[in-house]
Amino acid sequence: MLVTGATGFLGAQVVRELLQRQPSARLALLIRPRAGQAPAQRAESIVGAANAERVRILAGDVSEPGCGLDAATRQRIGAEATRVIHCAATVRFDHSLEQARQMNVDGTRKVLDLAASMRSLRSLAYVGTAYVAGEREGLIREDELDAGQHFRNTYEQTKAEAEALVRSRTGSLPCVILRPSIIVGDSRTGVTSSFKMLYWPLKIYSRRLWRTVPGFPDAVLDIVPVDYVAKAVAQLAFDEGALGSTVHLCAGPRGSATIERVAKRAAEYFKVREPRYVDPKIFFAAIRPLLSLALWGRKRRVLIDGRAYRDYFTMRMQFDTTNAERLLGPVGIVPPPVMDYLDRLLHYCVASDWGRKEVPAQ
Numbered sequence: 001m002l003v004t005g006a007t008g009f010l011g012a013q014v015v016r017e018l019l020q021r022q023p024s025a026r027l028a029l030l031i032r033p034r035a036g037q038a039p040a041q042r043a044e045s046i047v048g049a050a051n052a053e054r055v056r057i058l059a060g061d062v063s064e065p066g067c068g069l070d071a072a073t074r075q076r077i078g079a080e081a082t083r084v085i086h087c088a089a090t091v092r093f094d095h096s097l098e099q100a101r102q103m104n105v106d107g108t109r110k111v112l113d114l115a116a117s118m119r120s121l122r123s124l125a126y127v128g129t130a131y132v133a134g135e136r137e138g139l140i141r142e143d144e145l146d147a148g149q150h151f152r153n154t155y156e157q158t159k160a161e162a163e164a165l166v167r168s169r170t171g172s173l174p175c176v177i178l179r180p181s182i183i184v185g186d187s188r189t190g191v192t193s194s195f196k197m198l199y200w201p202l203k204i205y206s207r208r209l210w211r212t213v214p215g216f217p218d219a220v221l222d223i224v225p226v227d228y229v230a231k232a233v234a235q236l237a238f239d240e241g242a243l244g245s246t247v248h249l250c251a252g253p254r255g256s257a258t259i260e261r262v263a264k265r266a267a268e269y270f271k272v273r274e275p276r277y278v279d280p281k282i283f284f285a286a287i288r289p290l291l292s293l294a295l296w297g298r299k300r301r302v303l304i305d306g307r308a309y310r311d312y313f314t315m316r317m318q319f320d321t322t323n324a325e326r327l328l329g330p331v332g333i334v335p336p337p338v339m340d341y342l343d344r345l346l347h348y349c350v351a352s353d354w355g356r357k358e359v360p361a362q
Contacts, residue, residue, distance in 0.1 A: 004030045004062055005087030009194040010183055012046045013230035019051045021234050026054050032061045062088045062107035067114055078117040084124040085237050086111045093153040093308045104158035112169050123174050125237040130179040130250050130319050132160040141320045142246045152311040176242045180229045180249040187225035187341040190348030195355045198223060201309060203354050206270040210302050213275045214283035215313025217260035222251045222319055228335045232328055245323050252321035255337040269346045280314055
């Protein structure tokens with residue numbers, strides 16, 4: 001199996017899941033070199049010594065021609081690989097459209113081209129995002145993509161463009177499109193290596209730096225734990241019945257929560273006052289300009305950094321999970337409701353000082 005994005009938050013968990021669930025599988029991990037750190041070094045903590053013989057590390061980059069692989073390596077992959085899981089992507093919101101397209105769209109195109117050369121390809125699992133829905137409201141169905149929606153950032157736009165590219169190849173390649181929502185830490189332990197998205201607002205809130213939310217208390221927060229998503233990806237990559245489908249790996253209407261419910265529990269946990277909600281139009285038109293003149297230091301930094309998250313406090317959309325329930329329910333892979341494991345996430349944040357120190361394994 002060829003896996004891209006194996007060193008990312010989700011990709012690393014997918015690799016561990018595959019090694020555990022598929023004892024006879026051999027993995028080829030496409031890993032981008034970093035200055036001062038070889039790809040093999042980056043993979044050590046993911047693979048472990050016990051699985052080293054089952055894993056081959058390929059130094060490459062999906063944004064480069066041929067995924068950065070030499071002709072001999074591409075030829076071997078074409079002859080031996082039977083499955084592809086494409087997780088590699090930039091998840092940054094502040095990239096220019098050109099930068100985001102280079103990784104998310106052109107990178108996906110190169111992986112699709114590489115997959116087309118595989119003589120015995122049985123499946124290609126593309127990991128996208130539920131937020132290709134952009135600024136839509138209401139129930140978002142799994143078979144929908146282009147509904148004329150606007151996007152909040154270049155990440156959403158380029159992931160939608162990449163998904164459209166995958167859909168255009170489903171006639172010639174055995175593809176399944178997987179759309180997780182906001183991925184957070186492990187539901188059993190709270191462990192995470194990524195303190196973005198949900199974690200940043202929680203961090204500044206817990207430290208009493210900010211409690212004004214430019215959003216709506218009934219805004220929908222759909223988050224899913226990384227262990228659920230990794231199990232789902234590893235399962236669906238081997239499920240012939242999933243081919244040709246788009247699957248929402250989301251909490252869905254039954255498992256999601258409102259901003260108000262999450263914030264109320266966070267206030268209790270951190271022993272801080274509950275947030276105050278302000279209409280975002282009023283906040284950004286009148287209040288924020290005044291605050292930008294009055295605030296200094298850490299609070300001014302919060303005001304600046306918070307711009308990337310502002311639209312996620314106003315969402316009023318839910319993700320339909322019909323395909324996910326049909327394909328994953330019978331094998332017992334079901335996302336736990338957000339409120340069932342929220343305390344574990346919060347506990348790990350505190351125990352690790354928001355990722356600054358190591359927490360001994362339990």
